[in-house]
Amino acid sequence: MSQTPRLAPNPGSHPLRFGYGTNGLTDLRLDDALALLADLGYDGVGLTLDHMHLDPLAPDLAARTRKVARRLDALGLGVTVETGARYVLDPRRKHGPSLLDPDPEDRARRVDLLVRAVRVAADLGAHAVHCFSGITPDGTEEDTAWKRLAEALDPVLKAATEAGVPLAVEPEPGHLLATLADFHRLRATLGDPDALGLTLDIGHCQCLEPLSPADCVRAAAPWLRHVQIEDMRRGVHEHLPFGDGEIDFPPVLEALAATGYQALTVVELPRHSHAGPHFAGRSLPFLHRAARAIPKGLEGTAP
Template sequence: MTTTPGTRTPGPRNSLTDPAPAPGAPLRFAYGTNGFGDHRLPDALRVLADLGYDGVSLTLDHQHLDPYAPDLPRRIADVRRVLDVTGLGLVVETGARYLLDPWRKHRPTLLSAEADGRARRLDLLRCAIGIGAELGAGAVHFWSGAADPGTGQDEAWARLVDGCAETVAHADAAGVDLAFEPEPGMLVADLAGYRRLDDALGRPDRFRLTLDIGHCRCLEPHSVTRCVELAADRLAHVQIEDMRRGVHEHLPFGDGDIHFPPVLAALGAAGYRGLVSVELPRHSHAATATARHSIEFLRSAALLKEVVPV
């Protein structure tokens, strides 16, 4: 199923040609709906707005704006009305666990051995781009996935480049930025992998980056603040949570070992204008309390000016 972009003007872009805001401009905090899985989507949006969030990272899923629902146009219109009333900014995410396959988490992918599986992932990305255009999203987020057993790295890489090139063409036509996320355990796991992929695609302007702050702490060879500096020229989206070195587990702030004031200062110094989205997908059972704690923590951390390596 595909969705034709509407006429609603997309939100602010993060294009390399856009004038950057002055360093130190306030960061825009958001929260991911994958951490509000027990809420109706309109309720989740209103809660986040009431807590003072500036935006939302909306994961398309069976319970939240299912892209394959028969009444999708009405649902999009309903979400648009809530966004207009609350003033929330938006990133559309495509990382639902079992949306495409009820048996296999995060499958199929752009790397899948079955052509039909790759086509289903591409269709989801096309649909997400259309939804993003209609809702004025700042970006549409996606990742590579992991190669199937028996698929060689060269073959997986070729499939990924082909799939990303096709997705970039759709994003160009819709006027929507893509925000590709390196993800631990996937074919593209780190910033170096993103740079390699970006180069293979010819560095298209719409093929931007999601930087996950926890992932930087988990596996990157640089400090988290240095990762922000290295990624600044391509950033379209930032995900944020606490994490420990070498362990890919998204933790509430204060439960890991990241020191956040210098990280937020680095984002501000880079003139980053997109959303900084809390990514706690395993905390729907305590969504409102976790969201409240997160915004309070981030606001406090953003007020501290100390800059030390992380």
């Protein structure tokens, strides 16, 4: 059964809520990671379902999910469920199998993972479930890949509709669905279902979108259900700690606040997991400093 998403209290004057992704804390037990984020003052967590953090394929998933829900509630943390675990389905192929794989049985395994994620998200009271298309397999025609993606997402969107949890698709550099324009192609193909939303990665906007990150936020606002944030350089898909890239963050956060976005804005540093507590500790003060530029009382209408 779907629950009302948690909106953790925000101690600042701005309306934004910041989280940190567990894919950047993979050396910590999940309970320790959640306690760390609460102690640091984060409003929530981007929970990547993986073998070390609420394994979606292990036995007793429902019971383990209830335990995590109680822990999140006790710590006052909101949550978005993310599905970007590298090897949770295939120990030898990163992000495999995907929604675009030639083998229908392989595609079905990814669909099953996403449906499981929707159920977990509903039981956690999550804001959304994040996913991505995957890379077009060698030898696959583009039109065939788009057809596979639309067909594979159909049962996931049905599950999301029944659960009352948005599915937030992320444009990912190098994937079939790589840009905001690609998201709109998928949305049109599927008939603009209510359950289909967007994950916007601010670094990806800097990397390859023609618009600035702040303008991407404004353009994406009606469909925005989840936000990931980190620094990045133009043309280089490398997630960087804040200050190591080229992004001007105050305009980005002001744009988010102006749209009325109320779900989590989650720091995405998976390749810095070896020093996860250090970067989690550095990231939140940086975001709070950047958010001080947001005029007090700036609130829009949530999409």
